[in-house]
Amino acid sequence: MAKPNIDIKPASGKLGILLPGMGAVATTFIAGVEAVRRGIAKPIGSMTQMGTIRLGKRTDARVPMIKDFLPLANLDEIEFAGWDIYDDNCYDAAKKAGVLETQLLDSVRDFLEGIRPMSAVFDQKYVKKLDGPNVKKGANWWELAEQLKADIKNFQKEKNIDRMVMIWCGSTEVYIEPGPAHQTMKAFEEGLKSNDPAITPSMVYAYAALSMGIPFANGAPNLSADIPALDALAREMSAPICGKDFKTGQTLMKTIIAPGLKARQLGLNGWFSTNILGNRDGEVLDDPESFKTKEVSKLSVLDSILQPDLYPDLYGNFYHKVRINYYPPRGDNKEGWDNIDIFGWLGYKMQIKIDFLCRDSILAAPICLDLALLLDLAKRTNLSGIQ
Numbered sequence: 001m002a003k004p005n006i007d008i009k010p011a012s013g014k015l016g017i018l019l020p021g022m023g024a025v026a027t028t029f030i031a032g033v034e035a036v037r038r039g040i041a042k043p044i045g046s047m048t049q050m051g052t053i054r055l056g057k058r059t060d061a062r063v064p065m066i067k068d069f070l071p072l073a074n075l076d077e078i079e080f081a082g083w084d085i086y087d088d089n090c091y092d093a094a095k096k097a098g099v100l101e102t103q104l105l106d107s108v109r110d111f112l113e114g115i116r117p118m119s120a121v122f123d124q125k126y127v128k129k130l131d132g133p134n135v136k137k138g139a140n141w142w143e144l145a146e147q148l149k150a151d152i153k154n155f156q157k158e159k160n161i162d163r164m165v166m167i168w169c170g171s172t173e174v175y176i177e178p179g180p181a182h183q184t185m186k187a188f189e190e191g192l193k194s195n196d197p198a199i200t201p202s203m204v205y206a207y208a209a210l211s212m213g214i215p216f217a218n219g220a221p222n223l224s225a226d227i228p229a230l231d232a233l234a235r236e237m238s239a240p241i242c243g244k245d246f247k248t249g250q251t252l253m254k255t256i257i258a259p260g261l262k263a264r265q266l267g268l269n270g271w272f273s274t275n276i277l278g279n280r281d282g283e284v285l286d287d288p289e290s291f292k293t294k295e296v297s298k299l300s301v302l303d304s305i306l307q308p309d310l311y312p313d314l315y316g317n318f319y320h321k322v323r324i325n326y327y328p329p330r331g332d333n334k335e336g337w338d339n340i341d342i343f344g345w346l347g348y349k350m351q352i353k354i355d356f357l358c359r360d361s362i363l364a365a366p367i368c369l370d371l372a373l374l375l376d377l378a379k380r381t382n383l384s385g386i387q
């Protein structure tokens, strides 16, 4: 069989994973990777680690593991660094996040204690519910971006890193509409220098990474790199970008159920979703401006899956509502209820009820790993811009 003409550089040397925001998701991710490396646990939920790929015909029975088939970075070659407004090391931050049990955390404690967040680019204007001491000072966004680039270069030198990727694991910022400062690189860089309020901290991180050719993924629903200026920069610097919220809990259910309804051509009258969660993410989302960012991203999921324009009889007029309620006793163990009003043959009505008792960060951590490994692969395959 002829080989496809794709030139993929080998995954030689170390891969550095840069994490702005070292809270529940980031620490669950880091602790998990180290636990897997030490043989303490399995990387459940990670497509790159657990998944297989079918080659040729079904009857050929050629089904290798994805990680054996693709030239992905090896977990042993990964190093972590990140930033947070709190200066707790990753062990203390993971304890506070309350996702993983003490026994597991203690088994990788030495490793986690060795990772301490660098000082963050932060402004409370964009995450109203948080305030922390570990924050950089600078005259404008431009200077702060330069400081981030210096952090990245130091990490690279200190740990002898070959390649890097950045995954935003920071909080959901307030809702921002794309505006003039986001349209071109020239306008964006002027905005960095004039401290344009339409530029948010997550954009400053994305800019720092992309201007160094480092791939960027966004785990939050923030605008971040999702603007023409940074898309252009990503292409110019040959950096792949991806992501808009991890979509792990209730939205995971939506992305599982909705394609099934559509495949059976069953109609939808309404989808009401409500959640309780009590972690720091829940607290941040208790602010209406951060919630709006999340809400817009969550609402868009059903439209993009169900394509009401193509199926007006089935999906032309459904009511979709999402609520998130901050409820501290639950911590990271979210509960999400969905009431789905559907209709079938001759318009007859039916209902689906879902009660998903999930663990948000347990679902998000393997996605972080897959995003990091696949963005690194994309970069080595010379892909750039939105993936």
Ligand SMILES: NC(=O)c1ccc[n+]([C@@H]2O[C@H](COP(=O)([O-])OP(=O)(O)OC[C@H]3O[C@@H](n4cnc5c(N)ncnc54)[C@H](O)[C@@H]3O)[C@@H](O)[C@H]2O)c1
Binding pocket: 020, 021, 022, 023, 024, 025, 026, 083, 084, 085, 086, 097, 120, 121, 122, 123, 127, 130, 132, 168, 169, 170, 171, 172, 173, 201, 202, 219, 220, 221, 245, 246, 247, 248, 249, 279, 280, 281, 284, 359, 360, 361, 362, 363, 364
């Ligand atoms: N938990 C999940 O499974 C899940 C699912 C989908 C999306 N998300 C999104 O992922 C993000 C992280 O979620 P989490 O549960 O880890 O939240 P978290 O609150 O535990 O962690 C976020 C961390 O980001 C830090 N932070 C905020 N702004 C920062 C900045 N400018 N620079 C550096 N650090 C900053 C906060 O101090 C906090 O420690 C959130 O935006 C959340 O909405 C999470």
